Amino acid sequence: MSSPKSPVEPTYADRVYRSLGGIIGGTLLLGLITWLAIDAIVRGTGRTPWFAVAAVLLVVPLVVALSLRPAVLVSADRVLIRNPFRTVNLPWGAIEDFRAGYSSEVWTKAGGKFQLWAVPVSLRQRNRAARRRERQGKAGRANTVGTQLPDHGSQLAPADQTISDLRGLIEHNAGRPTAQGEPQVRWAFELIVPAVIGAVLMIVLFAIG
Secondary structure (H helix, E strand, C coil): CCCCCCCCCCCCCCEEECCHHHHHHHHHHHHHHHHHHHHHHHHCCCCHHHHHHHHHHHHHHHHHHHHHCCEEEECCCEEEEECCCEEEEEEHHHEEEEEECCCEEEEECCCCEEECCCCCCCHHHHHHHHHHHHHHHHHHHHCCCCCCCCCCCCCCCHHHHHHHHHHHHHHHHCCCHHHCCCCEEEECHHHHHHHHHHHHHHHHHHHHC
16 A cells, blocks of 8 residues: 655745846946946056056946846745845845835844845835726726726735745745754955955055146
8 A cells, every 4th residue: 555645845946036227237337338448448548548447446346236246046945145245145044024115125033134135126116006006996896796807917016026925935945954044144355355456546546646
């Protein structure tokens, strides 16, 4: 006689949340910086090429940090938050809640708070979603019984929907043995160091005239 099969636990693919607007804007800005820097280095005279090099060292890491780097990577065991100059590794067992006010944030059970730069809050999108819910509510009250309303998708703003999705994963993942541990924070020195070098070089160039 075969033994009864235990229910199969559903698995979830890794999720990545990023700001599309930030990626597009950062890519275009990097292209412009590259074009200007190459032109200054090739055609510039005197200290102009050195100013161009200093500007690239200073500005490029800042553009990457603020536009291309932010991301929230979600797996079954942890949430990895890439903010401009810090990377935060949060096991699900350490997470208390996700919240979206004027910014998106994650709160830990120890009382810590980290902002989610990759999930920007747009008050315009939030107001638009509220008006959409209001219109659908009026249409629902005016509709006759038994008539199905058309599905217009999520009634939440994108940031609020993302926070809602992340909240729903806390209860499912927090109890995993592999999802326990303390938050870990690492500074993005690969961006900080070049920016500091560029700033110091810029100061030196201005100082020597």
